[in-house]
Amino acid sequence: MKYSAEQQHYVKFSRDSRDARDSLDWNVLDDSLADNQRWSTWPELEKLMRGPSPYPAFVIEDAGAIDTDLGVLKTGKEADVFLVERATESRSAVLAAKRYRSAEQRLFHRSSAYTEGRSVRRSRDARAIKNGSSYGREVEAARWADAEWTYLRMAYEHGIPVPYPVQICGTEIMMEFIEDPEHPGVAAPRLQATHPGSELLHSYWEQLVAAMHAFARMGFAHGDLSPYNVLAAGERLVIIDLPQLVDLAGNLQGAELLARDCKNMCAWFTSRGLEVDDGDLLGELLAAAW
Numbered sequence: 562m563k564y565s566a567e568q569q570h571y572v573k574f575s576r577d578s579r580d581a582r583d584s585l586d587w588n589v590l591d592d593s594l595a596d597n598q599r600w601s602t603w604p605e606l607e608k609l610m611r612g613p614s615p616y617p618a619f620v621i622e623d624a625g626a627i628d629t630d631l632g633v634l635k636t637g638k639e640a641d642v643f644l645v646e647r648a649t650e651s652r653s654a655v656l657a658a659k660r661y662r663s664a665e666q667r668l669f670h671r672s673s674a675y676t677e678g679r680s681v682r683r684s685r686d687a688r689a690i691k692n693g694s695s696y697g698r699e700v701e702a703a704r705w706a707d708a709e710w711t712y713l714r715m716a717y718e719h720g721i722p723v724p725y726p727v728q729i730c731g732t733e734i735m736m737e738f739i740e741d742p743e744h745p746g747v748a749a750p751r752l753q754a755t756h757p758g759s760e761l762l763h764s765y766w767e768q769l770v771a772a773m774h775a776f777a778r779m780g781f782a783h784g785d786l787s788p789y790n791v792l793a794a795g796e797r798l799v800i801i802d803l804p805q806l807v808d809l810a811g812n813l814q815g816a817e818l819l820a821r822d823c824k825n826m827c828a829w830f831t832s833r834g835l836e837v838d839d840g841d842l843l844g845e846l847l848a849a850a851w
Contacts (some may be wrong), residue, residue: 594627601626601647602730612726613718619654619737620727621647631655634748639705644738655746657724657739661706661732706732709804712781721775722768722799742795752798752829753788761796762835768798769826770842777849782807782819788829809850819846 594600603611604624612620631644640661647654706729713726713736725737739749757765769791776782783790783800784807792799809815820843827839 595629597630599628601628603728606728606730610729612728613714617725617737619656620725621649621652621654623649625649645735655738655740656727656735657737659709659734659736661703703732705804706734708806709802710734712803712806715779716776716800716803719775719779721772722797723803724799724801739792739794739799739801749792749794749799751789752791752793755793756833757793759834762830762833764796765793765798766830766835766837769830770845772798772800773822773826773842773846774849776806777809777819777846780809780850782809782815782846783822784818786822787825816847819843 629646635642643658645658710729716723727735784805790802823839823842
């Protein structure tokens with residue numbers, strides 16, 4: 562089996578991390594951790610900063626757990642996703658940590674089309690965002706992280722296939738690492754990179770439509786849905802990147818953004834041999850939303 566450079570990077574870091582963890586003397590371990598390690602932030606968090614209960618088995622609540630950065634999984638224009646191993650003496654779990662960049666480091670600013678209809682609670686924050694001050698840019702970055710956290714929790718609780726949201730701390734969201742079931746420890750590929758057979762392609766379509774209907778029934782559209790924001794984890798799809806979720810009732814461009822989601826996804830499925838119509842899908846979703 563040949564791995565991509567990204568996958569080889571993860572496999573190496575994962576192996577090195579396990580070797581390092583096995584060599585630790587947990588009885589004498591103190592605050593002198595390696596540069597890529599920290600104590601778990603879980604104990605410091607309030608309830609709403611943790612994922613929905615009941616917690617999945619891979620969530621480690623131990624206050625003595627250590628988080629070890631394993632390397633970068635994905636880079637983006639506004640945030641990077643890192644692999645983090647959270648481990649105690651007896652157990653460990655690999656998580657994905659999405660870290661939003663500071664205002665100065667972000668490579669672009671999301672269109673205001675996504676945030677139409679959203680309110681800012683504090684008038685000072687609203688003014689700062691409108692004026693584009695340094696404080697305002699920091700507030701805006703934190704808003705995107707908070708938005709993604711809120712929407713991840715909401716989607717997960719409504720049964721939509723998204724990564725389980727483990728915790729949020731500042732502008733870092735830790736979530737379930739979606740791996741390729743055929744290659745444990747390797748990230749699931751994006752849907753764009755896959756070429757499923759006819760039966761699996763039909764199954765993927767049914768899963769996608771069900772997820773989009775679930776969003777619509779809640780009154781939302783993904784707003785940036787494409788084969789690049791969907792992971793193919795074996796026989797199941799997992800939708801990622803939710804900070805721009807669009808309120809279909811409160812956003813005047815909501816229907817337009819939903820139409821773009823439909824067009825993007827239908828174009829991919831058609832390119833793989835399944836003839837589907839984006840207009841029909843849009844009509845179904847708008848009916849479900851109203």
